[in-house]
Each structure stands twice: as C-alpha cells, then as structure tokens.
Amino acid sequence: GENVEQHPSTLSVQEGDSAVIKCTYSDSASNYFPWYKQELGKGPQLIIDIRSNVGEKKDQRIAVTLNKTAKHFSLHITETQPEDSAVYFCAASNFGNEKLTFGTGTRLTIIP
Amino acid sequence: KAGVTQTPRYLIKTRGQQVTLSCSPISGHRSVSWYQQTPGQGLQFLFEYFSETQRNKGNFPGRFSGRQFSNSRSEMNVSTLELGDSALYLCASSPSSISETQYFGPGTRLLVL
Numbered sequence: 319g320e321n322v323e324q325h326p327s328t329l330s331v332q333e334g335d336s337a338v339i340k341c342t343y344s345d346s347a348s349n350y351f352p353w354y355k356q357e358l359g360k361g362p363q364l365i366i367d368i369r370s371n372v373g374e375k376k377d378q379r380i381a382v383t384l385n386k387t388a389k390h391f392s393l394h395i396t397e398t399q400p401e402d403s404a405v406y407f408c409a410a411s412n413f414g415n416e417k418l419t420f421g422t423g424t425r426l427t428i429i430p
Numbered sequence: 431k432a433g434v435t436q437t438p439r440y441l442i443k444t445r446g447q448q449v450t451l452s453c454s455p456i457s458g459h460r461s462v463s464w465y466q467q468t469p470g471q472g473l474q475f476l477f478e479y480f481s482e483t484q485r486n487k488g489n490f491p492g493r494f495s496g497r498q499f500s501n502s503r504s505e506m507n508v509s510t511l512e513l514g515d516s517a518l519y520l521c522a523s524s525p526s527s528i529s530e531t532q533y534f535g536p537g538t539r540l541l542v543l
Contacts, residue, residue, distance in 0.1 A: 319489075350529035361434075361520050361534030362473070407473060413529040416485040418463065420473040 320345040324421025341408035342390040348410040434535035448509040455523030462504040
C-alpha cells in the first residue's frame with residue numbers, strides 16, 4: 319500500500335521567515351496530495367491541495383510543489399506569522415481508491 | 431452551513447467494553463471517512479463510506495466496524511476494547527470522494543482504562 323514519509327518532524331522558524339515541509343510517497347498511482355493544519359484540540363483543516371496534473375499551486379502565503387518523477391511534494395509557507403504555529407500533515411490518495419494515507423506530521427513553531 | 435459534528439466528544443471505557451461513535455457530515459456531503467489519531471501512529475485511515483457502502487478500509491482488526499445511514503450520518507463501533515484503542519477518532523466528510531476537500535470534525539477522544 320501507499321507509504322508517506324514527512325520531514326522534518328519539528329521545525330522552528332523566526333517570524334517573517336519561510337518554512338518548508340517535505341513529503342515523499344511510494345505509490346506512483348497516487349494523484350491527490352492535500353496538506354492539513356491541525357491546531358490544539360481541533361480536527362485537521364485543509365490548507366491547500368494539489369493534483370498530479372499540476373506542478374505547483376499557490377494560495378497567498380502558502381504554496382505546494384509536486385515532483386511526480388521523484389514522488390515528492392512540499393509545502394512552502396512564506397512570511398510566517400505566530401498563527402502559523404500548528405502541526406502540519408501531508409497526505410496522498412488515489413482518486414477512486416478512496417483511501418487517504420497521512421504523513422507523520424510536522425510541528426511548526428513560529429518564534430516571535 | 432454547519433460543520434461536521436461528532437458525538438460524544440469524550441468517552442471513558444474499560445477494557446472489554448464496546449463503544450459507538452457518531453458523525454454527522456456537512457449537509458449534502460455523501461462521503462464520510464473515519465481516522466484514528468494517536469501520538470505513536472499518527473493519523474491512520476479506518477474506512478470510508480459513500481451511499482451506505484464501505485468503499486475502502488484501512489489495516490485495522492475486525493473489532494473496528496462502521497456503517498452509514500441513508501441520511502449520510504455515520505457510526506463507527508469498536509468492540510472488545512483494548513488499552514491501545516485509546517485515541518482521538520476523527521470523522522471527515524466531502525461531497526463524493528476522499529480526493530476532494532475533506533472537512534474534519536473535532537473528534538471523539540476515547541480513553542480505555
């Protein structure tokens with residue numbers, strides 16, 4: 319089955335700097351790659367997603383890149399703010415398979 | 431539009447008991463997925479339902495089961511509880527597929543003593 323690896327497990331950055339989280343997947347059939355943000359006491363919230371027919375997607379300060387050949391995708395957060403502090407999860411699925419596999423999570427801390 | 435609701439929010443059970451958790455998806459959403467979240471194993475997919483049919487399931491023992499009703503509400507059941515079943519159980523809904531924007535509920539925190 320699909321296996322998703324996520325790095326780093328923890329990340330601390332100064333406010334205003336950029337943060338990058340990387341994930342690799344094993345199943346070449348995966349074609350949907352969402353990123354979730356989870357704050358303490360809450361369920362995960364989708365922040366951005368990308369499909370395999372697109373190499374990059376951007377939404378304000380957040381961007382995701384996908385390299386299908388290398389089977390890895392990354393989350394980029396620019397101009398970080400204290401409210402970006404949370405745990406971030408990447409995931410992968412194969413449309414039609416209806417099964418979502420998550421990475422192990424990255425705890426991002428923004429230092430004021 | 432109301433979000434995904436899960437009941438109860440907290441549960442304490444003892445080993446050997448069984449438990450039923452409930453999830454009400456966003457109105458109009460027909461796909462409901464369940465996940466188990468633990469510090470050691472992270473977020474793990476349990477199963478996904480669409481139109482009362484289970485379309486896929488994760489690698490969990492048969493003690494974990496679920497169902498979906500005609501109004502898309504879903505329940506999951508865990509029988510013969512073990513200490514290792516202590517976790518946050520999350521439900522998510524989407525219009526028709528797990529490969530669409532999924533909206534998660536706040537979860538049910540289960541503690542097995």
